[in-house]
Amino acid sequence: MVQTFGYAVRGRQYLTSLLSDATVIRSRGGHHAIATCSIAAYISDGVAAMRALAARHPIWSTIIALVLLILLYLVFAIWPEWLTDAIGRKKVFLNALFNGITLGGLYFLVASGFTLIFGLMRNVNLAHGSLYLMGGYIGFFVADATGLWLLAFPVAFIVVGFMGVLLQILVFRRMEGQDLRQTLVTIGISIVLADLMLWGVGGDFYNINPPSWLSGPMETGLVTSQRVRSSGEVVTAYLKYPLVRIVILAASVVIGLAMWLVLNRTRIGMLIRAGVDDRDMLSATGARTHLVFVGVFFFGAGLAGLAGVVGATFQSAAPGEDIRFLLASLVVVIVGGMGSIPGAALGALLIGLAEQFGSVYFPTYAVVLTFLIMVLVLAFRPQGLMGQS
Amino acid sequence: MALADTSAQARARRADDRVWIERITAPYWVIGVILLIIPAFASDFVMFQIFGWTFILGMIATSLMFLGGYGGMVSLAQMTFAGVAGYMVAIFGDSAIDTISMGWPWFIAIPLALIIAAIFATVIGWLAVRTVGIYTIMITLAIAAAFFYFTRQNYDIFNGFQGFNSVFPPRLFGVDWRQPMAFYYLTLFWAAVTYFSVLYLSRAPFGLALQGVRDNPRRMAALGFNVTAHRVAAYAFSAIPAGIGGILLTWQSGQISPGTVGIQPAIDILIIAVVGGLGHPVGAFIGAFLYVILKTFAVDFLIAVGLSGDRFQLLIGLGFLLVVLWSEDGLLGLWSKLRASRHRDPLTGEVRE
Numbered sequence: 001m002v003q004t005f006g007y008a009v010r011g012r013q014y015l016t017s018l019l020s021d022a023t024v025i026r027s028r029g030g031h032h033a034i035a036t037c038s039i040a041a042y043i044s045d046g047v048a049a050m051r052a053l054a055a056r057h058p059i060w061s062t063i064i065a066l067v068l069l070i071l072l073y074l075v076f077a078i079w080p081e082w083l084t085d086a087i088g089r090k091k092v093f094l095n096a097l098f099n100g101i102t103l104g105g106l107y108f109l110v111a112s113g114f115t116l117i118f119g120l121m122r123n124v125n126l127a128h129g130s131l132y133l134m135g136g137y138i139g140f141f142v143a144d145a146t147g148l149w150l151l152a153f154p155v156a157f158i159v160v161g162f163m164g165v166l167l168q169i170l171v172f173r174r175m176e177g178q179d180l181r182q183t184l185v186t187i188g189i190s191i192v193l194a195d196l197m198l199w200g201v202g203g204d205f206y207n208i209n210p211p212s213w214l215s216g217p218m219e220t221g222l223v224t225s226q227r228v229r230s231s232g233e234v235v236t237a238y239l240k241y242p243l244v245r246i247v248i249l250a251a252s253v254v255i256g257l258a259m260w261l262v263l264n265r266t267r268i269g270m271l272i273r274a275g276v277d278d279r280d281m282l283s284a285t286g287a288r289t290h291l292v293f294v295g296v297f298f299f300g301a302g303l304a305g306l307a308g309v310v311g312a313t314f315q316s317a318a319p320g321e322d323i324r325f326l327l328a329s330l331v332v333v334i335v336g337g338m339g340s341i342p343g344a345a346l347g348a349l350l351i352g353l354a355e356q357f358g359s360v361y362f363p364t365y366a367v368v369l370t371f372l373i374m375v376l377v378l379a380f381r382p383q384g385l386m387g388q389s
Numbered sequence: 390m391a392l393a394d395t396s397a398q399a400r401a402r403r404a405d406d407r408v409w410i411e412r413i414t415a416p417y418w419v420i421g422v423i424l425l426i427i428p429a430f431a432s433d434f435v436m437f438q439i440f441g442w443t444f445i446l447g448m449i450a451t452s453l454m455f456l457g458g459y460g461g462m463v464s465l466a467q468m469t470f471a472g473v474a475g476y477m478v479a480i481f482g483d484s485a486i487d488t489i490s491m492g493w494p495w496f497i498a499i500p501l502a503l504i505i506a507a508i509f510a511t512v513i514g515w516l517a518v519r520t521v522g523i524y525t526i527m528i529t530l531a532i533a534a535a536f537f538y539f540t541r542q543n544y545d546i547f548n549g550f551q552g553f554n555s556v557f558p559p560r561l562f563g564v565d566w567r568q569p570m571a572f573y574y575l576t577l578f579w580a581a582v583t584y585f586s587v588l589y590l591s592r593a594p595f596g597l598a599l600q601g602v603r604d605n606p607r608r609m610a611a612l613g614f615n616v617t618a619h620r621v622a623a624y625a626f627s628a629i630p631a632g633i634g635g636i637l638l639t640w641q642s643g644q645i646s647p648g649t650v651g652i653q654p655a656i657d658i659l660i661i662a663v664v665g666g667l668g669h670p671v672g673a674f675i676g677a678f679l680y681v682i683l684k685t686f687a688v689d690f691l692i693a694v695g696l697s698g699d700r701f702q703l704l705i706g707l708g709f710l711l712v713v714l715w716s717e718d719g720l721l722g723l724w725s726k727l728r729a730s731r732h733r734d735p736l737t738g739e740v741r742e
Contacts (some may be wrong), residue, residue, distance in 0.1 A: 124527065180463060183526055184663055184713045187656060191706030199700065323652055327534050330527045338524075364542050371535035375516060378528065382519040 088361075094239050096360040097353070102245040104352025105252035106310055111329035111336070111344045112259060113303035117164075119339025120275050120296050122179065123172050126186040129326025130193035131301050135160045135308025136317030137197060140206040149211045149313075156305040164301020165294055172297075173290070190322065198319050205316040208309065210244040218243040248310050255303075260341055272296060276339060331370060335377045337387025346385055424577060433569035439685060441572050441641055443678045444580035448634035450662040450673035452627040455587050458667035459596055460623040461603030464517065465655045466529040469536045470510045470628040471635025472650030477502030478636050479553035479645050480546065486553050489546065495559040499636065506632035507625050514624025518617055533655040541647040552646025556639050567640060576637055580674065583630040587670045590626070599623055660705065664712045666721025675720055683708070 054061040074093065114128045125131075138159050139152035167189070175181045209215070217240035263269040271292050274282045283289040308317065311325065328351065333339075336347025351370055358366030377385060428436055449471045457463040481498035484490040493501075517528050540547040558566035558575075566575050590596040599619050601609045606616045639645045648654075657680065665676025687701045716722040 178717075180526075181713060181717065183463075184659075185710065187659070188706050188710035188713055191656070191702055192710060195700060195703040195706060199703070327531060327652075330531050334524075334527060334531065364544075365539075367538035367542065368535060371531060371538075374528075374531060374535075378516050378519060 091237070091239060092360060095241075096356045098239075098241055098245070100353035100356035101349065102249045102314075102352070103356060104349040105249040106307060106314055106348075107325075107328050107332050107352050108256060108345050108348035109252050109303055109307035109310060110325050111332035111348055112256065112341055113300035113307070114329045115333045115336070115339055115341065115344045116259075116303075117297060117300040118333065120272055121172065121293055122177075123168075124179065124183050124186065125167065125172075125300075126183055126326060127167065127190040127193060128301075128304055128329060129322035129324070130190045130197070131160050131163060131304040132308045132311065132325045133197060133317060133319075133322040134163065134193065135305030136208075136312035136321070137201055137206065137308070138305065139309030139312050140208050140317060143208050143309075149208065149214075152208065152309045153306055156309045157302040160305025160308070161298040161302030164297045164304075167301070168294055168297040173293075190326070194319065194322055203319050205318045206312060207316040208313045210313055214244040214247060216243060217241060218246060244313065248314070252310075255306075256341065256345055263341060268292075268295075331374050333384070334374055335384060337384025340384070340386045343384055343386030428570045428573055436573040437569040437641070439681055441569075441576045441637075443674065443681045444576035445634045445637045445641060445677075446658070446661055446680060447674035447677035448580055448583045448630045448637075449658050450665065450677055451583050451587055451670050452629075452631035452634070453658055453662040454665075454667050454670055454673045455590075455630075456623055456627045457662065458669070459591055459599050459603060460620060462517065462525050462620060462623070463659070463667075464529040464624070464627075465526060465659055466510075466513055466517070466532050466536075467627065467631045468635075468655040468658045469513075469533045469650055470506050470631040471638065472536065472540075472645065473509045473635070474502045474506040474628075474632030475556075475635035475639035475645040475649065476540070476547060476553070477505050478639060479556045482556065482559075484553040485555035486548050486551075489548055490553065495561070502636060503629060503632045506635070507628045510628030510631075511621060511625045514621045517624070518620040530652070530655070533650070534652055537647055537651050540650060547647075550647060552644060552649070554644035556643060556645060558640045567643075572641065576641075579633050579637065583633065584670050584674070587630070591670075595619070595622070660709045662719075664709060664719050666716075666719030666724075668718050668721050668725075672719055672721045679720075680705075 074090075075097070078090075110128070110132055114125065117123055117125050117128075135156040139156045142155045143149050143152040167186075171185050171189070172182055175185070219238055219240060261269075263272060271282070271287055274287075275289055275292055279289060307325075311317065311321065315321075332344060332347040332351050334347075335350060336343030336345070350373060354369050354373055355366060358369040362369065381387075427440065431440070449467055452470070453464060453467045456467070478498055479486075480489060481491050481493045481501055482495060483492050491498075513529070513532055517525050517532070520528055540552070541550055543549060558572075560566070566572055591600070598609065598614055601612075602614065602616050602619050609619075610616050638649070642649075661676035661680045662673050663676070664679060665674070666672030683705060684701070687704050691700050691704065712719055712723075716726070718725075
C-alpha cells in the first residue's frame with residue numbers, strides 16, 4: 001500500500017510542501033518527519049497535549065482522572081468485605097473488565113475500517129458487516145484447510161480488501177456525492193451477500209480454534225481474592241485469562257497505533273487527511289485521489305475481513321453476525337465521532353465495556369445500555385466524543 | 390396569441406367553477422372503482438393477505454415516504470413507530486397475556502396507542518434531527534435495533550420474546566373486522582385516508598415549509614422558519630400513519646412480537662418506499678404491492694426456476710439493487726423517465742408539449 005501511494009506522490013514535491021504546511025497548522029505538536037521522530041518526542045507531545053487538555057477542561061479532566069484512579073484501585077487492590085458485598089466478587093468484575101476491553105479491541109478493528117472509509121470518502125458502507133462475516137468464513141476455511149491460524153489473517157485481509165476495491169470501483173465511484181443512493185445500494189448489497197453466504201456455507205456456527213500455543217489460560221498476576229484459613233494460612237487466588245484474547249487485544253492496539261502513525265506521520269497519511277478536508281483541492285493539486293480512495297477502501301475493507309477472523313476465533317461466524325457487527329460499528333463511530341480513529345478506539349472501548357458490564361450487572365438490559373450511551377452522546381455531543389463539529 | 394391567452398384564462402376560470410367531484414382525474418376514478426369492487430370477485434386470501442397486507446405496509450412506507458420525500462430525512466425507525474402503536478394496543482387493550490394487558494375499551498386504547506407512538510416519534514425525531522443525511526439513517530437504524538432488543542428482553546411490559554398473541558380488532562357495529570372482506574375495507578379506508586392526508590399535507594403550508602427545509606435549511610432559517618421544529622413535527626406526524634399501520638398489522642396477524650419490529654422489517658419498509666419511489670405517496674403503495682406479491686409468490690417462482698425457495702431474500706435484494714442502480718427515484722422515477730422520453734421529439738430531442 002505504501003508503494004501504491006508513493007507512486008501517487010512521486011514527482012509532486014510541490015504538493016508535499018503545500019500539504020506539510022497545512023499539517024504544521026493542523027497538528028499542535030508540530031510536524032516531525034518520521035525519521036527524526038523519537039519515542040521521547042511522542043511522549044512529550046502527549047504530555048503537552050494532556051496539559052493543554054487539562055487546562056481547557058479542568059472539571060472533565062478531574063472527573064476522568066478520578067474515574068481512572070478508582071478503576072486502578074478496583075483492579076489492583078484486594079477488595080475489602082463491604083465492596084464485595086456491594087458489587088459482587090472481584091473475579092466477576094475483573095472478567096467483565098477484561099472481556100469488555102478485548103471485545104472493545106474487536107469492535108475497534110471492525111469500526112476503524114468503517115470510520116476510515118467514511119472519514120475519507122463520506123461513503124457509508126452498510127455492507128461493512130457483510131465484509132466482516134465474509135472475512136470470518138474465509139478465515140475459517142483457510143484455517144481449516146491448511147491448519148495454519150496465522151495464514152487466515154492475510155488471506156482474509158487480501159480477499160475482503162479486494163471485495164472492497166470492487167465495491168469502490170463498481171458502486172461508489174459511479175455515484176459520488178449521492179449519499180443516500182450509496183447507502184441504499186450498500187443495503188441491497190448486504191442483503192444479497194448475506195443470502196449468498198447463507199446459501200454457500202449454510203446456517204451453521206463456524207468457530208476457528210486458535211493454535212495450541214495460544215489456547216489455554218494465562219496467569220495475569222492480578223489478585224482476585226485473599227482468604228485466611230482457620231489454620232492461619234493465607235490463600236491468594238489469581239486471575240487466569242484466555243491468552244488468545246490478550247494476544248488479539250495487543251494486536252488490535254498495535255494496528256490502531258500503526259494506523260494513527262500512518263495517518264499522522266507519513267506522506268500517505270497526509271494525502272488521506274488532505275482528502276478528508278478537501279477532496280477537490282487535493283485532486284486539483286495533482287494527487288491521484290482515485291488511487292488514494294481505492295487504497296483506503298482496500299485497507300478499510302481488509303480490516304473488516306481481519307476482524308472477521310478475530311471474531312470467528314473469539315466467538316463464531318454465523319448468519320446474523322453481519323448485522324450485529326454492522327450495528328456495533330455504527331454505534332461505535334456515532335459515539336466516538338465519524339472519521340476519527342482515536343474516536344473509534346474510545347467508542348469501541350466504551351461500547352465493549354458497557355456490553356460486558358451490562359451483561360454481568362444488569363443482564364436484562366445489557367443491549368439497551370449500549371444504546372443509552374449512544375443516545376446520551378447524541379443528545380449532548382452530536383458530532384461524537386472525538387468528532388469535529 | 391392573444392386569443393390563445395384568453396382561451397387559456399377562460400379554461401382556468403372554468404376549472405375553478407367545477408364541482409369538486411369533477412376535478413377528480415380519470416386515474417383516480419378507475420383505481421378507486423377497481424379497489425372498491427375487488428371483493429366481488431377476489432378470494433379471501435387475496436383480500437386479507439395480499440391487499441390487506443399491501444395497504445398496511447403501504448401506510449407504514451408512506452410515513453417513511455413523507456419523512457424522506459418531503460422532509461429529506463430517511464428514517465429506518467418507521468417500523469418501530471408502527472411497532473410501538475401495535476404493542477400499546479396489545480398492552481392497553483385485550484390479548485391472551487391478561488397479566489399485562491389492561492383490557493381497556495378500544496376508544497381509549499387506540500387513541501392512547503397512537504398518542505404514545507407520536508410522543509415516542511417526537512423524542513426519536515428530536516434525537517435524529519440533530520444529524521443530517523446518512524447519519525439519520527444510521528441513527529434510526531440503531532434506534533430500531535435498540536427497540537427490538539429492548540422488547541425482546543423486557544418481560545414486564547413487552548412480554549419479551551413471545552410478545553402478545555390474540556390481539557384482535559373490536560367488534561364495532563356488530564362486524565367482525567377480521568373477516569377478509571371487512572378487513573379489506575378497513576385497511577383500504579385507512580390507506581386512502583393516509584394517502585390523501587399526506588397528499589394534502591404536502592400542499593399545505595406545513596408541507597411546503599418542510600419541503601423548503603429539505604431543499605435549503607439555511608434559507609428557511611433565515612426566513613424565520615424554525616427548521617428543527619418542522620423536522621421534529623414531521624417525525625411526530627409520520628408516527629400517525631405508521632401507528633395506524635402498526636395497529637392494523639397487529640390485528641391482521643393477531644399478534645405482535647419483537648420479530649415484528651426487528652431490523653429486517655425495518656429495512657423492508659425502506660426497500661418498499663425506495664423501490665416505489667419517494668417522490669409521491671402512491672410510490673409507497675406500489676412498492677408495498679410489489680413486495681407482497683414477491684413475498685407471497687417468490688417461493689413458487691424460485692422453485693419453478695429450479696432454485697430452493699429459501700433464496701427469497703436474494704431475489705428481494707437483487708430487485709432492490711437493480712431499481713436503486715437504475716433509477717434515482719424508484720419505479721416512479723422510471724415511469725417519469727419513460728413519459729419524458731415519450732414526449733421527446735425523436736429528431737431534435739426537445740420536449741414537446
